Amino acid sequence: MSGDPHHTHHRGEPVRLLPPMRTYAPTDEVDFVIVGSGAAGGVMARELSRNGFSVVVLEQGPFLTERDFSHDQFWGDLQPDKALTNNRKDQPGTSRKTDKDDAKISSWNNYGRVVGGGSVHFTANYWRFPELEFEQATRFGVPDDSTIADWPIRYADLEPYYTKVEWDIGVSGLAGNPFEPPRTKPFPLPPLPIKSEGVLLERGANKLGMHPWPAPMAILSHPYRGRSGCVACGICIGNACEVRAKSSSLVTMIPEAVASGRCEIRTLSYARKVETNASGRVTGVTYFDKNKKEVLQRAKAVVLSANGCETPKLLLMSATTAFPDGLANSSGQVGRNIMFNGSALRDGLFEHEINGWKGAVVSRVVWDTYEMPASLGLYGGGGFDFRCGYTPLNGGATWPGEPTWGSAWKKRARDYFTKSLSVYGHMSSLPTPNNRVDLDPKVKDAWGLPAPRLTFTGHPNDFKLGAWFGKRGEELLTAAGALSVAGEYGGPDGGGPHLLGTCRMGNDPRTSVVNADHRAHDVPNLFIVDGSNFVTSGRGQPTMTIQALAFRAADRITALAKAKAL
Amino acid sequence: MQRRDFVQSMAGGLAGALGAASWSQLRAVSAYAAGVAESAPYECLTAEQAKLLDVVTAHLIPTDDTPGAREAKVVRFIDHALATIFKDNQKDFAKTLADFTEFTSHYRPDGAAFLALTPNEQIDALGELERLEPDVFRDLRGITMTGMFAHPEHGGNFGKIGWKLIGYEDRYSWAPPFGYYDRGRE
Structure with a gap:
C-alpha cells in the first residue's frame, strides 16, 4: 500500500x-x-x-x-x-x-x-443551497422539538465561494435553473450528456408542470485544468474515478496544496x-x-x-x-x-432500455420542491433525480411479484438490469x-x-416529508411512462x-x-x-x-x- | 449511504453483509486467475459442500438456452471468496448451509438429503425454503448472484457469462446515446 x-x-x-x-x-x-x-x-x-x-x-x-x-x-x-x-x-x-x-x-x-x-x-451532485436555506427560522418559524435556526451568514456571503468551487474544482452544468439562487458566473463546463433517465425525468416532470434542468455535477464534461473529461465508464457512484474526471479533493485541491x-x-x-x-x-x-x-x-x-x-x-x-x-x-x-438528510425512493420499470449503468449517475434534476407550498404544512423541502444505481453486481436484481430465480427469472434479468430506474427524492432534515x-x-x-x-x-415532520416525496416520486414515474412502479420508502436517513x-x-x-x-x-x-x-x-x-x-x-x-x- | 436503492437491489444479503476485506486482501485476491482447473482442490469448501452448492446454484441460475451458474463457475467463486474477501464470514456461511440441510431434510417424509431428491423435488424444496426461511434463501441466492456478476478476476462470472446475461459490457468508455430514450438527444 x-x-x-x-x-x-x-x-x-x-x-x-x-x-x-x-x-x-x-x-x-x-x-x-x-x-x-x-x-x-x-x-x-x-x-x-x-x-x-x-x-x-x-x-x-x-x-x-x-x-x-x-x-x-x-x-x-x-x-x-x-x-x-x-x-x-x-x-x-x-x-x-x-x-x-x-x-x-x-x-x-x-x-x-x-x-x-x-x-x-461521491456521486458528485453539486447543488447550491437556495437563499431560503440560511434563514428558515425567521421565514418559517421553529417547529416543536427542533433546534432549527438561521445561519449567521446568508447566501450572498457564500455566493462568491460557490462560484469559486465551480471554477476551481470543475463543475459541469447550465445556468438558468429557475429554482437556483442568483449566480455571478456561468458554469465553467457545459452539462454532462443527457441519459435516458434524464429524458424520462423531463418527460414526467413536464407532464406534471415541473421544471427539469441539467444537473450540476462535479464531474468534468470536457478536459479541464489538466484533467480528463468523463468517459462515461459507469463505475461511478461509490467508486473512485480512474481518469481524474470526478472533481475530488484527491485530484483537485491536494496536488495543488502539495x-x-x-x-x-x-x-x-x-x-x-x-x-x-x-x-x-x-x-x-x-x-x-x-x-x-x-x-x-x-x-x-x-x-x-x-x-x-x-x-x-x-x-x-x-x-x-x-x-x-x-x-x-x-x-x-x-x-x-x-x-x-432524508430519502424517498421508488423504482420504475420501463418498456425500453435505459442502460443507466453507463455514464455519471445523474443528468437531470427537478427543484420545484425546494420550497413547499405552505398549505401542505410540511417543513423543509428537497429535489428529485431519476437514476439507475445499477452496477454489474446488481445483476441479480428482482422485481416485486415476479420470479426471483430459475429460468423464469433469467429471462427477465436483463430487463430488470437495463430497463429500470429509481426516482430519488433528496430531502432536508430537521435538527x-x-x-x-x-x-x-x-x-x-x-x-x-x-x-x-x-x-x-427522526423528527415527525421528516417522515411526513418523506411520504409526500415518495408519492410525488410515484407520480413522476407514472407520468414518465413507467410500466410498473415499486417500493415505498421515504423518510429521514438514520x-x-x-x-x-x-x-x-x-x-x-x-x-x-x-x-x-x-x-x-x-x-x-x-x-x-x-x-x-x-x-x-x-x-x-x-x-x-x-x-x-x-x-x-x-x-x-x-x-x-x-x-x-x- | 450507499443509499437504499443500491442496498436493496444488491444481488442479495450476503453480498452486502459479508466481509470486511482490507485493501491488501483485495490486492491479493486479484491475483486469482479465473481459469482454475476443474480438478483443483477447493480452498475452503468440503467436497460435499461443493457438490451441494453446485446443484443449488444450478437451480437458482439454470443452464437453459443460455449458460448458467455452472458455466460461470459460481461454486469456484464461493470457495475462493470464502478463503479471501469473505474470510470473516466462513462461520456464517457454514451456518447457512447447515440451516439449508436441516430445512431440506424435512422435505420428504423419509428424511432424504437434498441431493437424493429428484430435480423437481429439489426445485420445489427451494421454493419452500424461499417462502419459509427467506433469510437462508437470501444468503444462498445472494452469494450465487455475486458469483455470477462479480468481476471475473474473483473466479466466478467465467467468460463474463453473467454480464452477457444482463446486457452489461465492460468497455468502460461510452458515448451517447446510452439507451433508447436518449437517442437523438446527443
Whole structure:
C-alpha cells in the first residue's frame, strides 16, 4: 500500500505521482495542522498553503491514486468497509434511538478514509443551497422539538465561494435553473450528456408542470485544468474515478496544496487528541501513526475537517480539566443536532432500455420542491433525480411479484438490469436537541479509542416529508411512462455519509460551537470547517456547500492570521 | 449511504453483509486467475459442500438456452471468496448451509438429503425454503448472484457469462446515446 504520496506501485513498479512534497518534523511548530483531507480539508490545505502558511494534513487513510483504483466492484463502497471507506471492524460505531436504549454496534457512519475523503467516491451532485436555506427560522418559524435556526451568514456571503468551487474544482452544468439562487458566473463546463433517465425525468416532470434542468455535477464534461473529461465508464457512484474526471479533493485541491511547497499530507495518521495549554489555546494534535505509535505534531493553530462524526468525536476525546465536557464544548452543543438528510425512493420499470449503468449517475434534476407550498404544512423541502444505481453486481436484481430465480427469472434479468430506474427524492432534515453523536462508554476501536455513539430519532415532520416525496416520486414515474412502479420508502436517513450539524455555526456561544469565521467560541486558535458546521441540512446535497464554506473559511482565517489575531 | 436503492437491489444479503476485506486482501485476491482447473482442490469448501452448492446454484441460475451458474463457475467463486474477501464470514456461511440441510431434510417424509431428491423435488424444496426461511434463501441466492456478476478476476462470472446475461459490457468508455430514450438527444 502507498501512504507515500510521492510514489505508488503499479504492478510492482514505483511510479512518481506528485512533485516532491515538503515534510515537517513533529517538533516543528507549523502554522496549521488540518485534520482530514476530504472535501473541506483539501480546500483548507490548498488555500492556507498557497497563502504562505506551513501546513500538515493528518489523514487516517492511505494516499491512493487512479493507478490503484479498479473497476472491480469489490473496491468501491457499494460494498461496505472496503478500500475507500471506514472499516467498521476496526472502527465500529454504535447507535440507539433514544437515551433509554442501549446502543448496539451499527454502521451508521460512513466516510471516505483515503486522501480526498468521501469526495473520492461521491456521486458528485453539486447543488447550491437556495437563499431560503440560511434563514428558515425567521421565514418559517421553529417547529416543536427542533433546534432549527438561521445561519449567521446568508447566501450572498457564500455566493462568491460557490462560484469559486465551480471554477476551481470543475463543475459541469447550465445556468438558468429557475429554482437556483442568483449566480455571478456561468458554469465553467457545459452539462454532462443527457441519459435516458434524464429524458424520462423531463418527460414526467413536464407532464406534471415541473421544471427539469441539467444537473450540476462535479464531474468534468470536457478536459479541464489538466484533467480528463468523463468517459462515461459507469463505475461511478461509490467508486473512485480512474481518469481524474470526478472533481475530488484527491485530484483537485491536494496536488495543488502539495505543489505549494508548504504542505505535507501525512497519511495513515489517526488523530486522537487536540492538545491545549494552560492558557486554553491549542498547541497541536496527537495522532497514532501507521505503527499505532502516538506522535504530537505541534502547530500554531488547528483546523478540524474530519467530518460531522469524527470532528465532534475528536473534540469530545480532547477533554481536559479546563475543558471537562470536551474541547470547545462550553455550549454542550458539540455532537448535537446531527442531520443526515432524508430519502424517498421508488423504482420504475420501463418498456425500453435505459442502460443507466453507463455514464455519471445523474443528468437531470427537478427543484420545484425546494420550497413547499405552505398549505401542505410540511417543513423543509428537497429535489428529485431519476437514476439507475445499477452496477454489474446488481445483476441479480428482482422485481416485486415476479420470479426471483430459475429460468423464469433469467429471462427477465436483463430487463430488470437495463430497463429500470429509481426516482430519488433528496430531502432536508430537521435538527433536534437530542439527536447527537457522543462517545460510547463501552465500545472501543482497534486503537482503544471510544466508538462514536449515535442517538437518533427522526423528527415527525421528516417522515411526513418523506411520504409526500415518495408519492410525488410515484407520480413522476407514472407520468414518465413507467410500466410498473415499486417500493415505498421515504423518510429521514438514520445514518450514512451526510454527517451534518454536529458543531454548528452561530453568533451565540451558548447555542453554537463556532462563529461565522469557523473559529471555536471557546478556543481562539481552533477552527472547525466541515459538514459539522451546518445549521440546517440543505436540500439533500451537502458537499458543494461544505466546499464553499471551506473557501470562505480559508479567506477569513488567512485574514485573522495576517492580522496576528489567531 | 450507499443509499437504499443500491442496498436493496444488491444481488442479495450476503453480498452486502459479508466481509470486511482490507485493501491488501483485495490486492491479493486479484491475483486469482479465473481459469482454475476443474480438478483443483477447493480452498475452503468440503467436497460435499461443493457438490451441494453446485446443484443449488444450478437451480437458482439454470443452464437453459443460455449458460448458467455452472458455466460461470459460481461454486469456484464461493470457495475462493470464502478463503479471501469473505474470510470473516466462513462461520456464517457454514451456518447457512447447515440451516439449508436441516430445512431440506424435512422435505420428504423419509428424511432424504437434498441431493437424493429428484430435480423437481429439489426445485420445489427451494421454493419452500424461499417462502419459509427467506433469510437462508437470501444468503444462498445472494452469494450465487455475486458469483455470477462479480468481476471475473474473483473466479466466478467465467467468460463474463453473467454480464452477457444482463446486457452489461465492460468497455468502460461510452458515448451517447446510452439507451433508447436518449437517442437523438446527443
